[in-house]
Amino acid sequence: MNEIRVGGMRFALDLSQPLYEQVLEQVRSSIAKGEIALGEKIPSVREMAQALKINPNTVMRAYQELERDQLTETRRGQGTFITTDADKVSHIRHRLAEEAVEEFLARMSSLGFTAADIANILRAKGGEG
Amino acid sequence: MNEIRVGGMRFALDLSQPLYEQVLEQVRSSIAKGEIALGEKIPSVREMAQALKINPNTVMRAYQELERDQLTETRRGQGTFITTDADKVSHIRHRLAEEAVEEFLARMSSLGFTAADIANILRAKGGEG
DNA sequence: TTAAGTGTATTATATCACTTAATACACTTA
DNA sequence: TAAGTGTATTAAGTGATATAATACACTTAA
Numbered sequence: 001m002n003e004i005r006v007g008g009m010r011f012a013l014d015l016s017q018p019l020y021e022q023v024l025e026q027v028r029s030s031i032a033k034g035e036i037a038l039g040e041k042i043p044s045v046r047e048m049a050q051a052l053k054i055n056p057n058t059v060m061r062a063y064q065e066l067e068r069d070q071l072t073e074t075r076r077g078q079g080t081f082i083t084t085d086a087d088k089v090s091h092i093r094h095r096l097a098e099e100a101v102e103e104f105l106a107r108m109s110s111l112g113f114t115a116a117d118i119a120n121i122l123r124a125k126g127g128e129g
Numbered sequence: 130m131n132e133i134r135v136g137g138m139r140f141a142l143d144l145s146q147p148l149y150e151q152v153l154e155q156v157r158s159s160i161a162k163g164e165i166a167l168g169e170k171i172p173s174v175r176e177m178a179q180a181l182k183i184n185p186n187t188v189m190r191a192y193q194e195l196e197r198d199q200l201t202e203t204r205r206g207q208g209t210f211i212t213t214d215a216d217k218v219s220h221i222r223h224r225l226a227e228e229a230v231e232e233f234l235a236r237m238s239s240l241g242f243t244a245a246d247i248a249n250i251l252r253a254k255g256g257e258g
Numbered sequence: 259t260t261a262a263g264t265g266t267a268t269t270a271t272a273t274c275a276c277t278t279a280a281t282a283c284a285c286t287t288a
Numbered sequence: 289t290a291a292g293t294g295t296a297t298t299a300a301g302t303g304a305t306a307t308a309a310t311a312c313a314c315t316t317a318a
Contacts, residue, residue, distance in 0.1 A: 033241040077286030077293045104233040112162040206264045206315030
């Protein structure tokens with residue numbers, strides 16, 4: 001699978017998407033799922049870059065987006081830490097979910113599926129899984 | 130809105146995505162929704178390019194993807210026509226829906242939402258709309 | 259036969275996002 | 289003081305996207 005474990009997180013990078021987006025999303029996912037604790041330190045830019053075999057600048061870009069979303073706090077000279085504010089995590093998590101739902105519904109609507117159609121499809125899906 | 134009507138279809142292009150993908154998706158959407166009839170001729174490459182103010186090569190690329198999906202048939206010297214095979218349309222429509230569902234569920238799962246969570250969110254969404 | 263309108267192919271150019279590389283600087287801690 | 293942090297800068301390369309200009313094969317109607 002080319003799966004890399006670093007800092008208690010799992011990473012699987014490919015070329016289908018920008019690398020910085022994949023790093024961002026996979027760290028964010030770990031936070032949202034609670035797989036990494038609040039206040040915990042994540043690997044340094046250089047350490048992460050070396051582990052993932054990508055450029056430090058690329059990791060930096062991902063880390064800066066995490067901080068802009070207030071999911072992390074950076075302390076110069078110390079490192080990058082997950083926020084200690086559970087509300088921040090909850091807020092971002094629901095905002096991202098809202099975006100996913102909106103995009104999904106728009107996409108299905110553009111294919112001519114109604115809300116009832118979608119409910120049926122998901123119900124069928126849930127039944128088999 | 131910068132909405133352009135051409136060949137019975139509506140187009141609204143922006144810079145958030147490749148132009149050829151937007152043209153592809155918007156024609157495909159018109160077909161899936163039955164807004165354009167089976168067997169009908171769609172605008173020529175040059176006509177579409179002029180109407181949308183984009184390059185003919187860009188339109189060409191969108192048209193070729195439609196043909197690869199067998200949603201259209203091209204007749205040299207005559208033009209590009211929607212397939213007359215309703216099954217083809219149905220097949221593609223369900224394939225795209227399947228992809229949308231899979232991506233949506235994966236995205237929600239990466240945020241730590243369960244199938245039950247998702248059902249609740251969509252039910253709430255349906256109720257208010 | 260001809261002219262206009264089709265799809266199609268080719269070559270060249272330009273732009274932009276992404277990624278890497280190499281450095282350097284400010285800060286914190288041991 | 290040395291090592292490890294985040295951060296900034298400059299340069300270069302690559303690939304996808306889009307445009308431009310041109311040409312060719314085919315179909316249809318005048």
